[in-house]
Amino acid sequence: xxxxxxHAVSPLARSFPAIPPIAGVTLRVAxxxxxxxxxxxxxxxxxxxxxxxxxxxxxxxxxxxxxELGRANIAQGxxxxxxxxxxxxxxxxxxxxxxAVEAIMDQVAARLACPxxxxxxxxxxxxxxxxxxxxARAGVAAALIAPPCSWQDAADTIGTTDTFAKGATATAVxxxxxxxxxxxxxxxxxxxxxMATMLGYVFTDCAIAPGxxxxxxxxxxxxxxxxxxxxxxxxxxDTVLAFATGKAGNAPLTGFDSAGADAFAAALNHVCHQxxxxxxxxxxxxxxxxxxxxxxxxSDESARKVGxxxxxSPLVKTAIAGEDANWGRVVMAVGKAxxxxxxxxxxxxxxxxxxxxxxLPLADYDxxxxxxxxxxxxxxxxVDLGLGEGRATVWTCDLTHGYISINADYRS
Amino acid sequence: xxxxxxHAVSPLARSFPAIPPIAGVTLRVAxxxxxxxxxxxxxxxxxxxxxxxxxxxxxxxxxxxxxELGRANIAQGxxxxxxxxxxxxxxxxxxxxxxAVEAIMDQVAARLACPxxxxxxxxxxxxxxxxxxxxARAGVAAALIAPPCSWQDAADTIGTTDTFAKGATATAVxxxxxxxxxxxxxxxxxxxxxMATMLGYVFTDCAIAPGxxxxxxxxxxxxxxxxxxxxxxxxxxDTVLAFATGKAGNAPLTGFDSAGADAFAAALNHVCHQxxxxxxxxxxxxxxxxxxxxxxxxSDESARKVGxxxxxSPLVKTAIAGEDANWGRVVMAVGKAxxxxxxxxxxxxxxxxxxxxxxLPLADYDxxxxxxxxxxxxxxxxVDLGLGEGRATVWTCDLTHGYISINADYRS
Numbered sequence: 094x095x096x097x098x099x100h101a102v103s104p105l106a107r108s109f110p111a112i113p114p115i116a117g118v119t120l121r122v123a124x125x126x127x128x129x130x131x132x133x134x135x136x137x138x139x140x141x142x143x144x145x146x147x148x149x150x151x152x153x154x155x156x157x158x159x160x161e162l163g164r165a166n167i168a169q170g171x172x173x174x175x176x177x178x179x180x181x182x183x184x185x186x187x188x189x190x191x192x193a194v195e196a197i198m199d200q201v202a203a204r205l206a207c208p209x210x211x212x213x214x215x216x217x218x219x220x221x222x223x224x225x226x227x228x229a230r231a232g233v234a235a236a237l238i239a240p241p242c243s244w245q246d247a248a249d250t251i252g253t254t255d256t257f258a259k260g261a262t263a264t265a266v267x268x269x270x271x272x273x274x275x276x277x278x279x280x281x282x283x284x285x286x287x288m289a290t291m292l293g294y295v296f297t298d299c300a301i302a303p304g305x306x307x308x309x310x311x312x313x314x315x316x317x318x319x320x321x322x323x324x325x326x327x328x329x330x331d332t333v334l335a336f337a338t339g340k341a342g343n344a345p346l347t348g349f350d351s352a353g354a355d356a357f358a359a360a361l362n363h364v365c366h367q368x369x370x371x372x373x374x375x376x377x378x379x380x381x382x383x384x385x386x387x388x389x390x391x392s393d394e395s396a397r398k399v400g401x402x403x404x405x406s407p408l409v410k411t412a413i414a415g416e417d418a419n420w421g422r423v424v425m426a427v428g429k430a431x432x433x434x435x436x437x438x439x440x441x442x443x444x445x446x447x448x449x450x451x452x453l454p455l456a457d458y459d460x461x462x463x464x465x466x467x468x469x470x471x472x473x474x475x476v477d478l479g480l481g482e483g484r485a486t487v488w489t490c491d492l493t494h495g496y497i498s499i500n501a502d503y504r505s
Numbered sequence: 506x507x508x509x510x511x512h513a514v515s516p517l518a519r520s521f522p523a524i525p526p527i528a529g530v531t532l533r534v535a536x537x538x539x540x541x542x543x544x545x546x547x548x549x550x551x552x553x554x555x556x557x558x559x560x561x562x563x564x565x566x567x568x569x570x571x572x573e574l575g576r577a578n579i580a581q582g583x584x585x586x587x588x589x590x591x592x593x594x595x596x597x598x599x600x601x602x603x604x605a606v607e608a609i610m611d612q613v614a615a616r617l618a619c620p621x622x623x624x625x626x627x628x629x630x631x632x633x634x635x636x637x638x639x640x641a642r643a644g645v646a647a648a649l650i651a652p653p654c655s656w657q658d659a660a661d662t663i664g665t666t667d668t669f670a671k672g673a674t675a676t677a678v679x680x681x682x683x684x685x686x687x688x689x690x691x692x693x694x695x696x697x698x699x700m701a702t703m704l705g706y707v708f709t710d711c712a713i714a715p716g717x718x719x720x721x722x723x724x725x726x727x728x729x730x731x732x733x734x735x736x737x738x739x740x741x742x743d744t745v746l747a748f749a750t751g752k753a754g755n756a757p758l759t760g761f762d763s764a765g766a767d768a769f770a771a772a773l774n775h776v777c778h779q780x781x782x783x784x785x786x787x788x789x790x791x792x793x794x795x796x797x798x799x800x801x802x803x804s805d806e807s808a809r810k811v812g813x814x815x816x817x818s819p820l821v822k823t824a825i826a827g828e829d830a831n832w833g834r835v836v837m838a839v840g841k842a843x844x845x846x847x848x849x850x851x852x853x854x855x856x857x858x859x860x861x862x863x864x865l866p867l868a869d870y871d872x873x874x875x876x877x878x879x880x881x882x883x884x885x886x887x888v889d890l891g892l893g894e895g896r897a898t899v900w901t902c903d904l905t906h907g908y909i910s911i912n913a914d915y916r917s
Contacts, residue, residue, distance in 0.1 A: 155840030155848045185836045185848060187865040220833025221866050407819075407904075408912055415913030421632025424597045428567030436567045436597060453599040454633050492819075494909050500820055501827030501905075 105374040105382050105470060105490070106257040112244040112275040113262070116298045117141030117338025121239040122250040125232025127180035127218065127225070135229075136250045137236035138175040138296070139205070141338045146172035146213070147307035149314045151331035157184035158191040159214050162198070163332060166210040170303030172336055173207040175294065176233060177251045178216040178224060179279070186223040193224040200233050215292050215332050217279060218253050248277040251292060254499065255279050255375050261367035265299070265360035267353030268343035272299035274360050278368040280375070293318065293333040293368050299357055300339035301346040309358050310335045310365075317365040320397065320487040321373050322404050335361070373488045378495025381413055383472045383488065389440075390483030395432045400487035402430035403474060410492035416467040418460055420448040427476060438479030443467060451479060517786040517794050517882060517902070518669040524656040524687040525674070528710045529553030529750025533651040534662040537644025539592035539630065539637070547641075548662045549648035550587040550708070551617070553750045558584035558625070559719035561726045563743035569596035570603040571626050574610070575744060578622040582715030584748055585619040587706065588645060589663045590628040591691075595636040605636040612645050627704050627744050629691065630665050660689040663704060666911065667691050667787050673779035677711070677772035679765030680755035684711035686772050690780040692787070705730065705745040705780050711769055712751035713758040722747045725774045729781040732809065732899040734816050747773070785900045790907025793825055795884045795900065802895030807844045812899035814842035815886060822904035828879040830872055832860040835886060850891030855879060863891060 118140060122133040148167045150160045176197055183190045194214050202209040216224060248258035260277045280291025295310075314333060339345065346354050374382055385403045390396035403409055406426040412419040420441040427434050427441075437452035444466025448458055466472065472491075530552060534545040560579045562572045588609050595602045606626050614621040628636060660670035672689045692703025707722075726745060751757065758766050786794055797815050802808035815821055818838040824831040832853040839846050849864035856878025860870055878884065884903075 153837065153840035154846050155836045155851065182833075185833060185851075185861065185864065185866075187849070189865075220836055221861065223866075407908070411909055411912035414909070417913070421594075421597060424567045424632055425565065428565035434566050437599070439567065439597075449597065449633065452597065453601075454597075454635075492909065493913075494906050496819070497823055497826065497904065497906050497909060500823035501829070 102256045103375050103379055105379055107371060107374060109245045109248065109258045109260050110262050112260055113273055115273055115275050115296045115338065116340030117144060118275070118296045118336070120242050120244065120247045121236050122242050122246055123232050123236035123239050125178065125228045127178060127228060130180060133246070133250045134179045135232040135236050136177040136247050137233070138247070138294070138336070140172050140174060140336055141340060142173065143339055144172050145170060145301055145303040145306050145337040145339070146334060147303060147310040148332065148334045149311055153331070155185060157182055157216060158194045159183060159216050160332060162194055163213050163215070163334070166213065167307070169210055171211050172213055173205050173211040174201045174213070175334065175336070176201060176212065176214045177292065178214070178229065179251055179253055180218040181216055181222055181224050182218045182220050183216040183224040184220045186221065189223040193226050193229055196226055197229055197233055200230060201237070204237055213334060217251070217292055244275055244277060251277065251279040253279065254377060257375060259368065259371035259375065261364040261371070263360035263363045265353065265356035267299055267341070267346065267357050270341045270343040272297055272341040272343060272357065274364050276364040276368055278372060280372040291318070291331055291372050295333070295335040295361065295364055297335070297337045298339070298341040299337050299346065300341060300343050301337045301357065305347055306335055306337055309361050313362045313365040317362070317369040320400070320485065321369045322401060322487065322489050370488060373490050376490035377499045378493040378497070379490030380493050380495070381470055381472050381491040383413055383474065383490060384486055385474045385476070385489065386484070386486045387476045387478065388484045389478040389480055390485070391433045391481040392483040393485055394483070396483040396485035397487060398432050399427055399430045399434065399476065399478065400485050402426045403476065404487045404489035407492055410489065413467065413472055414491035414493045416464070418443055418448065418463040418467060423474060423476065427478070433480060434478055435480060440477040440479065442475040444473055445475065514668045515787050515791055517791055519783060519786060521657045521660065521670045521672050522674050524672055525685055527685055527687050527708045527750065528752030529556060530687070530708045530748070532654050532656065532659045533648050534654050534658050535644050535648035535651050537590065537640045539590060539640060542592065545658070545662045546591045547644040547648055548589040548659050549645070550659070550706070552585050552587070552748055553752060554585065555751055556584050557582060557713055557715040557718050557749040557751070558746060559715060559722040560744060560746045561723055565743070567597060569594055569628060570606045571595060571628050572744060574606055575625050575627070575746070578625065579719070581622055583623050584625055585617050585623040586613045586625070587746065587748070588613060588624065588626045589704065590626070590636060590641065591663055591665055592630040593628055593634055593636050594630045594632050595628040596632045598633065598635040601635040605638050605641055608638055609641055609645055612642060613649070616649055625746060629663070629704055656687060656689060660691070663689065663691040665691065666789060669787060671780065671783035671787065673776040673783070675772035675775045677765065677768035679711055679753070679758065679769050682753045682755040684709055684753040684755060684769065686776050688776040688780055690784060692784040703730070703743055703784050707745070707747040707773065707776055709747070709749045710751070710753040711749050711758065712753060712755050713749045713769065717759055718747055718749055721770050721773055725777040729774070729777040732812070732897065733781045733785050734813060734899065734901050782900060785902050788902035789911045790905040790909070791902030792905050792907070793882055793884050793903040795825055795886065795902060796898055797886045797888070797901065798896070798898045799888045799890065800896045801890040801892055802897070803845045803893040804895040805897055806895070808895040808897035809899060810844050811839055811842045811846065811888065811890065812897050814838045815888065816899045816901035819904055822901065825879065825884055826903040826905045828876070830855055830860065830875040830879060835888065839888060839890070845892060846890055847892060852889040852891065854887040856885055857887065
């Protein structure tokens with residue numbers, strides 16, 4: 094366990110995938126020393142000229158200057174660099190925080206001789222402490238001349254309370270060329286779905302118009318990042334950015350009528366799906382990975398809201414932690430969601446075994462297969478509302494003593 | 506600690522008050538044996554003829570038959586009896602659950618020779634197990650002939666995971682007569698504000714029209730029961746009933762133009778306020794009682810929603826458990842509430858000491874008084890949104906290892 098990771102590696106961890114190089118993307122890391130961590134905490138990605146960018150951001154109204162500037166600068170569609178600071182979110186730091194971000198943008202823009210709005214900055218860590226400009230300046234200067242590093246080094250460096258490095262990769266054939274996607278993500282706590290709920294970065298050599306990349310990213314996020322929750326708390330810094338260098342040499346994708354657009358969209362969905370699941374697998378204190386599938390809702394959005402009500406319920410999450418088939422708590426969470434539901438058409442199951450059907454406990458309910466399922470690491474909760482065709486799946490983790498331990502002494 | 510209370514008494518407990526007898530109210534308890542508790546679990550309150558009734562109920566759409574029948578029977582305005590079953594909520598039990606409630610109503614109505622809609626039933630405990638009719642019948646039969654018991658006996662008997670008996674009392678002078686209010690409540694987990702969020706019963710000898718009593722109860726609940734949360738989970742059985750026997754002999758209150766109406770309303774607010782606080786003080790695993798005061802909102806309702814977003818945030822609640830002045834998490838919770846807020850007018854404090862004013866950490870912020878405040882049992886969080894005149898206070902408790910311990914093995 095690296096020294097910056099104070100907590101044991103999640104039992105739900107996955108090994109880091111073999112992500113190939115992406116033409117037009119160079120990764121470097123350095124140590125700014127935002128915290129007394131003794132490890133790199135500043136990640137720098139240099140992007141080829143002409144790289145398209147898209148992004149989705151937190152809806153938390155107390156968002157950071159990084160989010161405000163990033164959201165504004167997505168509009169011009171081009172990116173030359175990404176800087177990620179770990180250990181200080183720079184959120185709720187007023188004009189001093191904004192000046193620190195602008196200084197980083199200027200420093201990198203001067204080096205690359207590019208407009209400063211093509212430099213994207215993210216910061217993650219404690220809220221309310223202005224990012225120290227001197228440390229940032231020295232860290233960026235070191236990163237600009239650092240040797241290129243691996244995907245795993247970059248994934249390690251953007252992390253805070255993460256217990257393992259998280260990445261994903263995919264390929265697609267577009268216009269006769271194989272395009273590659275490589276992606277990294279950080280996130281473990283303060284995870285709730287309201288746009289993108291952590292820091293995630295997708296890089297690809299695919300040529301694609303920024304507007305179409307934005308459409309695809311919004312769509313992919315809706316069914317992945319926006320369908321996960323660890324603790325219902327929406328961060329002030331959450332950001333997912335997608336960068337497309339165009340170095341694969343395909344004819345640029347401009348819409349779904351472009352050849353290969355469906356394949357690229359599927360590959361993008363795949364990496365977003367992988368990253369979202371990895372965040373849940375590193376949920377603070379997580380011992381179990383939980384998929385909540387809701388069917389029979391009046392709409393897909395209604396199903397998602399019911400699923401999130403279940404996934405955010407402390408009583409459901411502690412029941413799963415206790416390996417207790419307490420489906421009554423699922424009934425409660427359905428009922429409090431504020432969405433159309435009818436007690437007398439509601440069915441609840443775990444691991445594919447129904448406990449109750451159409452508002453009644455099953456007379457011949459056998460808890461044995463459910464109990465066996467709940468002893469595993471990957472849990473499914475099935476809810477059928479019996480009202481319509483709406484469906485959604487959301488993902489979360491259980492609520493354990495580990496979450497309390499991690500969060501009762503995080504800042505001090 | 507009584508044998509039915511598996512958990513240590515809350516450190517925030519309050520001693521049971523001296524509640525005087527209320528003319529027209531007789532309390533009795535018995536043992537139905539719904540659980541293997543070895544203590545009384547069925548509470549029976551007999552009410553004088555002519556007793557007015559009012560009630561507020563959970564908004565959980567998967568509510569129990571008790572709630573459905575109670576909500577329907579409030580309309581006729583009269584009550585002769587209350588039966589409370591502890592250990593089985595009878596929620597999500599379909600027609601069998603409904604039949605069990607109707608059987609209790611019929612049994613008591615036959616005894617009192619009253620319409621069955623004047624018999625109110627509540628049940629609390631595990632969800633999804635039909636209330637056993639035979640146990641209920643024997644328990645009610647025993648209660649009907651049991652000797653009268655004390656307020657504290659009744660308060661003990663309605664409890665489930667409660668660690669102490671909870672009651673409140675008040676008097677008011679109405680029409681030259683002193684009227685008395687006595688009230689008991691149970692609740693510890695599955696507590697979130699959406700109408701009344703536990704079982705609470707207010708008894709008074711005041712003469713008052715049922716419609717006016719209903720108006721006053723709804724109003725009192727809005728600022729008390731609907732402003733507390735333990736875990737954001739809204740129960741399927743929550744009920745608050747008010748019974749007014751009229752035995753004080755005052756001219757019946759019919760509206761705010763009746764002499765003494767204000768005094769009675771104040772007394773009712775007082776007992777509801779006390780009961781609501783006691784529920785938080787018995788919050789599962791609670792070590793600290795937290796009042797969140799929000800000012801400067803665009804409306805009182807907006808202030809309440811912001812307050813609840815803070816009070817329901819696992820990260821805020823664990824920070825308080827850890828005695829950590831992590832005001833950045835309060836910023837996050839304000840920002841995710843979905844209510845009007847502006848980072849640059851937002852101020853945050855603990856225990857009367859501001860940590861940040863108008864979007865900036867205080868340059869001369871001294872954490873020492875805040876740290877000292879957080880070591881206490883009664884914590885205040887102050888938030889000023891700086892936007893308008895809206896204000897609200899909500900109450901909650903911290904989130905500790907105790908909550909996890911209690912809820913990971915409640916049912917099994």
